[in-house]
Amino acid sequence: MVDAPTPPRLLLVEDDRRLAGVLEELLADEGYVVDPARDGQQGLHLGLSRSYDVLVVDRRLPAIEGLELLRRLRGRGVTTPALVLTARATVADRVEGLDAGAEDYLTKPFDADELLARLRALRRRHPDRADLLQLGRRWLDVTTRQVRDQAGAVVTLSDRECALLQTLAGRPQQVFSRNSLLTLVFDDGANPGVVDTYVHYLRRKLGRPVIRTVRGLGYQFGGA
Structure with a gap:
């Protein structure tokens, strides 16, 4: 079939x-x-x-x-x-x-x-739309919001967790300020502290190294 x-x-x-x-x-x-x-x-x-x-x-x-x-x-x-x-x-x-x-x-x-x-x-x-974003030894499927590793283990993210990870991993060399992440990922009027909260959520699900804190500047993708 x-x-x-x-x-x-x-x-x-x-x-x-x-x-x-x-x-x-x-x-x-x-x-x-x-x-x-x-x-x-x-x-x-x-x-x-x-x-x-x-x-x-x-x-x-x-x-x-x-x-x-x-x-x-x-x-x-x-x-x-x-x-x-x-x-x-x-x-x-x-x-x-x-x-x-x-x-x-x-x-x-x-x-x-x-x-x-x-x-x-x-x-x-544009016949070949890529739904997968490579995260070192893991992959983010932005359609299903799932992160998979080489062994087949799956971690499912929320919409906002997925958007934040996609934002950081899409430009791994860039350091994003909290305000820029607030604008790119979250609704207008959200408290800047929501960025730190979702960084915590992602680290809890995927490991602390997935997001690197750059003191005084913000956050950067750390690998996975």
Whole structure:
């Protein structure tokens, strides 16, 4: 028996509920599993904690603007192809979007068939989405939020634990301040102490060396 293909996963970051509802139905009919986000902060959290085949991001978003969202995802090593939706149609706006990390740009109002065709083209250009992040002698599966070692032992992480580990391990040479981790991983308004709490959780599950404390600066991936 041949296993059924896994349906493509898509992150839709759109704050217009009416348009988002139409797009969710359209994309689901096309075979996508759609995760909706209503603002840039939620989009950032989902983009860092889960794995997608393609992103659809509105340009004007509350909390974190669409291009800033893409810059943060790209800065964290997330390479998922992204299409930006925008009401702005100038060449300068399209250039700014492409420079921010978008692979494609579609101006509102747009034709549904064109949107679907552009998404198919993006997926053809990026057929091999990597869901595994190597952590020394272990691997993080960002889809299942599981860390596996060579012996097959599995440790399951929470969404936030996974996002924090992915953030640190994605750029192992970088030292992240608490404030930068707060912005990248946690919600606006969270207490900075939440970073230390989740560092503790990860060390408890994966061993203290997994995250290195750099005194006076913050935290760095320590290996696994």
